[in-house]
Amino acid sequence: AQSVTQLDSQVPVFEEAPVELRCNYSSSVSVYLFWYVQYPNQGLQLLLKYLSGSTLVKGINGFEAEFNKSQTSFHLRKPSVHISDTAEYFCAVSGKLQGAQKLVFGQGTRLTINP
C-alpha cells in the first residue's frame, strides 16, 4: 500500500517569487510519482510525472520536480510564479507493478499568489 503526505495545506507567495510544494510518500514497492493541478470547479490536470531515469522532471507551465529516493520525496518547484498559478496542487503515487495502477493522492496544497 502507498500513502502520500503533503506537508503544507496552504502556501501563500508573492507574484514572481519562487515556490516549493513539498511531498513525501511511503510505499513498500517501487512507484510512479505525479503532480496534478486542480483549478476551481474543474478536474485534475497532469503537471508532470516521474516514471524512471533522470530524477529531475520538467512539466508544463514552468514547473519541475525532483525525485529523491532516499528521502522518499517528490517536491514541486517553480522559479517564478504567476497569478494564474493559483490553484490546488496534488501529489500522487501509483505502484509500478500493481495491476490497478490506481492513484493515491495527498491531501493537497492550496497555492495562493499575491500581487
Next chain:
Amino acid sequence: DTGVSQDPRHKITKRGQNVTFRCDPISEHNRLYWYRQTLGQGPEFLTYFQNEAQLEKSRLLSDRFSAERPKGSFSTLEIQRTEQGDSAMYLCASSHIRLAGPALFSEQYFGPGTRLTVT
C-alpha cells in the same frame, strides 16, 4: 473536444433518492477509473475497469454504489438511497495501459467531475 466528459456536472438530490452519473472516456482508452473527492481532500480511488471488466473495488464503495461499463466504452456510477455523506465530487479518469520499460504504465486523464449535493 476529445477529453474525458462527465454528465451531469452538478446534481442536487434529496436524501434517500437514487442518482446516476455518466462518464465518457477518451476514445480507445481501455481503462476507466472512478474517484471521489470530498471538500478539502485529495481524490480517493473507488473502482476501475479494464475494458468492460470491473477489476477492483475500494472498501469505500458500499453496497449502495454500483458501477458499470457495459460495452467497454462509457461508464455509469449509481448511488442508491443517497446519504448526506455521499456529497462529494465524483471524478472519472481514463487511460490506455502500455509498457514503460519493464513495467506497465497508464497515464490517467481526468474529466471535470460531477459535484453531488445531498440535502
